[in-house]
Amino acid sequence: MSEINKADNTMPQVMREIFSGGLVRTVISILLGFLVGALFMIGSNKEFIESLGYIFARPGDALGAAFAVVNEGYGALFRGAIYNADAETFEKAIRPLTETLRLGAPLIAAGLGIGLTFRVGLFNIGGTGQLIFGMIFATFVATRLELPFVLHMVVALIAGIVGAALLGAFVGFLKARTGAHEVILTIMMNYIALYFFTFLMRDPALLQETRASGNPKADAAAETALLPKLLGDNYSLHWGLIFALLAVVVFWWLMERSTIGYRLRMVGFNPDAARAAGINVEKTYILAMALSAGFVGVAAANQTLGTAIGVTPSSHANIGFDAITVALLGGSSGPGILLAGLLFGAFKAGAPSMQVFGVSPEVLGIVQGAIVLFIAAPPLIRAIFRLPKPQTTNALEAIRKRIFTRGGGSK
């Protein structure tokens, strides 16, 4: 045991790193996810089922039907999310891509937030609650304050980030102070935030739109606070994308270049060593939760300021939860989350188009679940495809080792 482990020489080192690392596994997971989705589409297709009745007499029908339905489904997804070749003008044809970018933006921002906690050995399952708190703050600024354009928007954006970060910090504080597990705290906070938001939106003196009577709905954001359109009025893509991209850059700098990120990662890998190295682990947890929620707050501002018609309790759009899958798929790295967020944004953008073509977009929920299921179990993928064992320590695997080796409800 005293010798350095010699690398297996059967495969060149570089190849080995690629194959054992996240990339190939991620791609395979995504492909498998689409495959699972395809099976569901085929299995629920009428023509296919009918052709099964005589599959041995004429198997071509079944295959044809299967191919047709998958082609139609994923074809519609492509047309709805990337490029619509049927459109009359090029301008219209690329609109789907802009929608993907628009819908992907909040997923990216929130995904960064969740990914950050993964890196620190925490699990922030409270994206929804933090998003809602960010929306409360952003909505307040956007509807109840009068400020000139740009300044109003920036203040509202900051308010969204601060609002979310406050809730995150509160959870971090409770965890650091009492040792309560953040998973349970954040789940409970999700509900509390949602009901609190609903309460605020039921009272005209608070956030309610005057016309909404007893229905919880907030006033529309002032025009001065809205995120400006990025590509003109023909596209709904707005500045939310720019903020999400900025968030990616900030995240990358924070986690990879800065000493703060270095300490966050240290705590994530080994809190005991961090403690002995003079790091206040409790404060780091608070900081990490606040930063995490801050990123989620960017998504909150996006949701609040990206719509001209005012938010409702359902405007959180489940982004807080989807962000978990985004972070998982993106391997908790900035570029990874960017790509994963765009993929899931494409799913959201393509859903209406799939419906129009008669394919239930709910199948994308299955695809999404299947992808992360394969991601979550690297040994499974390795077993299926006989990939080599990883040489380097992948961040997620290290977390797997670390993060939940702590107890469920106490230190």
Place this chain on the structure above:
Amino acid sequence: MKLELRGITKRFGAVTANEDIDLVIEPGEIHALLGENGAGKSTLMNVLYGLYTADEGHIEIDGVKQNFSGPGDAMAAGIGMVHQHFMLIPVFTVAENVALGHEPTKALGVIDLAEAKKQVLEISERFGFNIDPDALIEDLPVGAQQRVEIIKALSRDAKILVLDEPTAVLTPQETDELMEIMRQLAKSGTSIVFITHKLREVKAVADRITVIRLGKVVGSAKPDAETSELASLMVGREVMLTVNKKPAALGDVVLEVEHITVLDDRSQKAVNDLSFEVRGGEILALAGVQGNGQTELAEFLLGLRKPLGSKAKVNLNGKEITNKSVREVLESGVGFIPEDRQTDGLVSEFTIAENLMLNSSYKSRFTKGLNINFAARKRIAKELVEQFDVRTPSSETVANKLSGGNQQKVVVARELSREVSLLIASQPTRGVDVGSIEFIHEQIIAERDAGKAVILISSELDEVLALADRIAVMYRGKIVGIVEPNTSREDLGKLMAGVTA
């Protein structure tokens, strides 16, 4: 019952922990398995106990080939084991722990607790253990826990009892008691495999000795063999029991500690009203059996634990650091080599370079504003790797790919390359190969010769005797005596048992 291990080989990835090991345990004998830390003793015993499956070779009992798929099979075959880390469930009672796995039951699978308690009491009385079957394990002292482990094995009619490093946590007196128990057991026909790296104990109790080094059997001996002969078998060369060092050139008092009391994780007083001081240019060794407050004291000095009461006072170079945070303590000039580098000394997923800046991430030569100064880090890491002879392909290699000794060198390099006036080295050579031990010892001496104060915490008497300028012996959270390094082992042993002269 006669136990034979034939050609056992066990590999973990590229590492071979056991290689072609043959071992025969005769009925009723105490067979010592002697070897350094990391020599592969525990792996071998886990293979014997069915926890690991051997890659090659097999086990025979009374000439019959065995095929253990789990500890259950080993137990059924009459093998009992007392692990180094006790296999007891802290929140269960003694009776529940002893019964676990072969519970006496009534109808519906309901546990017959009365019967379980009776069993415990029977064995406990037979050997004079004095154990309350209703006590929770977590409330028992370690010595008692060990006896529960023995009861556990005996209640399963173990014919062969494997004791894995049983004395590591015991005082010399408790150790003597244990040896008496071992003899008694052997007399009643139980074979005992006694795994240890302590020569004195081997010579005192064993009938036969097998020495293991680097996963291989390197020889066997009778207990009347010369100590030095056994030692050289163990480490593979003549051991240097003394390190060449100049006499101490004492400087000013660097660290003053007064009236400190520290609680352990179970809220018991681990350090009890302790006071001492260390001067520049000297090595103060804190000797003692593990678990007498050394760990807590080290953690306290670093700022990880807060003192109890208002009388506590710690001065470093004349400045008070009593209630300072770890970061402040480190920045005021304390170097710290933790006893367990895997948990406290290194982030094994980090590279060597990253580990070298572990406690210098705020404002140091490794940083540039809020950014990490990558260029400087690379340069410093390269220098330190060379200077401290870390055997690695590059300074960007991940720490968990290094051997224990090289990992420890990284920790030492980190601490010694900082500006420190006090070095606290806790078990600095535990689990480290002989070559690295020597290197690390030299580094510690060099620090002392450079005028720094060194606190050495070690449960290895050899190390203490070799390095220390003064030896403070700890017993139950107090220093029971401070003695010169030429004190005899016997006298030190007495002190370690709390017997003050």
Place this chain on the structure above:
Amino acid sequence: MTTSKETEVKVGYKSPIVMGSIGLLTLVFLGLLGRDGMVAFEISRRTDSLQLPTLDIDSSLLGVLSGLAMFALAGFSFSKAIKNLKTPIWVSIVFGLVGVTALLGWLAAEKSVPIAFIAGTALVLAVPIILGAMAGIMSERVGITNIAIEGQLLTGAFMAAVVSSITGNFLFGIIAAMVTSALLSMILAVFSIKFLAQQIIVGVVLNVLVIGVTNFLYQQWLTEDAENVNFPGTMDIIKIPVLSDIPLLGPVFFENRITVFFAILIVPTIWFVLFKTRLGLRARAVGEHPLAADTVGINVGRTRFWWVTIGGSIAGLGGAALTIGNAGAFGREMSGGFGFIALAVVILGRWNPIYASLAALLFGFSIIMRVWANQVSPGIPTDFITMVPYVVTIIAVVGFVGKSRPPKALAVPYVKG
């Protein structure tokens, strides 16, 4: 060095302080500043032939009395804390009941409180949470974190509705719910035990997957052909002779569907198995110290696998309680977070089936409370009433149970050489 650097020796005064504060709030806001008017607590149901007299009391007086009673309990807790003893759990339970009574009385000033209706509905609504919590306890006691309760419930709800509709037989529906949910749990078990996957992540992912699959099938199939595949109705209500005639207790406990009876029976059964039998001792050993369990010949992997799986089947029945045991049809994502609440309940109940069930009742109660409060006292912010159990959970987790110990090996994969 362990992570805990606690220097506290004392039990602490958290419990009495929290209790005292809530008592004060009750005294002031529900009592002194409370509403006037008599409240009638109805013991009989309005449909019962035998009508027992109602218990009448002034709303604000009840608030004052409750506040004082809460002070007394806080004082008792304080006296324990002085002696460095923990507050017994029955004090918390009585405290909760007093608080609930005060709240009911405050809401129903000049109206009446249908106790049997509220308690009975709370129990029915709590059943999925109780059974989900049992799945959580069974899996966490052997060391596997179960975030997938939500998915287990949803699976059960879906299968129970669909299979009951198609076969026209509720028994088949129940069996299908339990079996399918058990299969789902096997994925959690295998991923955790064999692939050593991150347990919380696998749980979250399974939830995502189940939501995806049930949503797809719901939209593609169930809404298209609701009469045939999603119109099971609910199971018959069984009246247990004699017992169901007991005032108050009868209608609440002994006049129910089989799912409720099952929940009432399974809770003590799991408690008994867990703490009194060989199976339970071994399971707990696996959850506390798997290596120790292994060294005495207990198969850790197999134990974990079966406890998680059987727990899953119980949660599947909990899902069935949502559809054929209450609502009568399957709806999109109808488990609506009950799985996560069950998770909270597990911790709130300190991994003890009995306590967890009591905590589940608190949540069931809050749901019906919101509806009922809206009716007797329209215009009050019911959102806050709905929040109560979540806030209680947080208080409990950070205050009362913060130091309670989960199974030591929870979420730690067991790797053998």
Place this chain on the structure above:
Amino acid sequence: MKLRNASAAFALMGVSALVLSGCAAAPEAEPTETAAATATEEAAPAIDYLACAVSDEGSWNDKSFNESVYDGLEKAEADLGAQIADAESISAEDFAPNLQAMVDQSCDITFAVGFNLVADANAIAAANPAMSFVTIDGWSEGNANLKPVVYNMAESSYLAGYAAAAYSTTKVVGTYGGLQIPAVTDFMDGFYYGAMAWANENGVPVSVVGWDPMAQTGQFIGDFVPNSGTSKSIAAALINEGADVLFPVGGDQFGASSEAIKEAGIDGVMIGVDKDVALTSPEYAPYILTSAEKRMTNAVYDIIAELSAGGAFDGEAYVGTLANGGTGLSPFYDFDSKLSDEVKARLVEIEAGINSGEINPKS
């Protein structure tokens, strides 16, 4: 173009059985041809007119609101040969993208179904001035290309409330809604005042639980999710207050309401909304006293028929009333005998009164 494949998931459950039966012979003729042939016999020849619709948070099969509109679309497809496209919204987030998808399809007309879509419908209409839209239950904020289709729902609900009060034995009637929005509370207002009208006429006190039009407070589920546990709990709470006639205004809540009635063991009924529920969902018929119909199917069909025949689009609001048949009370069917002739006669009078403006259904 929604897939209507009832047996879809059987494939998932019983693939093995299907494989066994897979030995059957293939159909002789090309299956597509047969399908095409049957199709031509039944349906009108296809015309070049694309009618589209986007639902609110509820499926097209909600036995109520959304389904009514979808039926109109299907009717247009069958009778007129119009092309149709549709998208269901799962959450409020889907409204805008779904509407945009219709724009991308170059729909000739797009129906935005539900009050909740009003803001998005106005936004999309403003962004696409060359295209035509209809908002059902919404309003136009100065968009000439957005036609509001609204209903005076209080009118038929007033009749329903009157009938409910007359039918009730406990003289307690209950109502609850999906969301507290005008499209829902209109129903509840009419129901309340209708019941009160009966009480005043007969001098018998009647209480309406679940909605107070003066205070604007009442019981709401919080969404339009069909038959949730919450829906059932509310129904149960209303029944516990003595209600024996329920008026659930929130899409398909009939399952939840009827379960609550069954469970309470009372002789209760409910009143349907939007469609003639006893007719369209016969499984609930034993519990349906009558329905307050909102005849969107006709309105949708009429609009498509007129436009596809070359009619010009106008942004004028269509208001469905008792008078123009846009709304109305369904027959009592099996319950006909349970209501006295007086009551029935009085209902006719009231309807005339409403039409003439003598009776204000919202007071």
